[in-house]
Amino acid sequence: MTEATDSTDSDTLPLQEPRLWRDNHWTARVIKNEEDDGWAVEMTRHGDPEPALVGPWTMGRDKKNPKPLDGPAFSTLVKTAAEVIRRHEQQLHATLNKSVTVTAQGGRRIRVSLAIVPDEDNPSATLSAHDDEDDSELASVNVSPAFKLTSGSAAGWIEADFARPR
Known part of the structure; x- marks a missing residue:
């Protein structure tokens, strides 16, 4: 196996870190919100060039760092991002x-x-x-x-x- 293949495979392995969660289909990444002092989360479907969803993320108790990702939040984010993609596909189909x-x-x-x-x-x-x-x-x-x-x-x-x- 080449290094490129190893890198691609490791990008889709399940992972659960405070600011990065990944399953077989989606990656959630907590990022600094460029528009204010807060945080945002981006949801990217594996294989897609850009996030399907970017939205605000909750501050932690210290009001400085982001709240860590967890299972229920990740599940909700996956459901929401999948719905965004589904609506986009429906709109594109209706246009064409x-x-x-x-x-x-x-x-x-x-x-x-x-x-x-x-x-x-x-x-x-x-x-x-x-x-x-x-x-x-x-x-x-x-x-x-x-x-x-x-x-x-x-x-x-x-x-x-x-x-x-x-």
């Missing part, structure tokens, strides 16, 4: 995946979806139409990631026999 249902073609309900694939070099998007009753795909075309999906643009696409929008 839009859907509207329109009534067209003689009363038929059609769900039109826009799925954007973010990529720094080559972002893309797919516009698709599904029958709302049996979920069968009616059409699918590549569109610009800047395409704006609205009820009007969906109805226009359907009326144009699913021709690729400009």
Whole structure:
């Protein structure tokens, strides 16, 4: 085993110190709060480049040093940080995946979806139409990631026999 591997492995081994707790998935680190005289705690999920959560941390009894981390606090911090990540992922999913249902073609309900694939070099998007009753795909075309999906643009696409929008 190389030193780099040893270092990486040791960064994920469980650890319980007053200002640093780590389990198989998370690291909690008590740090000096840059904005005031207090302390903060940062929660980082292993493998992520930056903390998922940074928040104020309680002062100890001496009103100078931070309160030591403990099991219940670590568990609460893990739960809170995981919730922050989950909400961020939900928001990102909602931003990249839009859907509207329109009534067209003689009363038929059609769900039109826009799925954007973010990529720094080559972002893309797919516009698709599904029958709302049996979920069968009616059409699918590549569109610009800047395409704006609205009820009007969906109805226009359907009326144009699913021709690729400009």
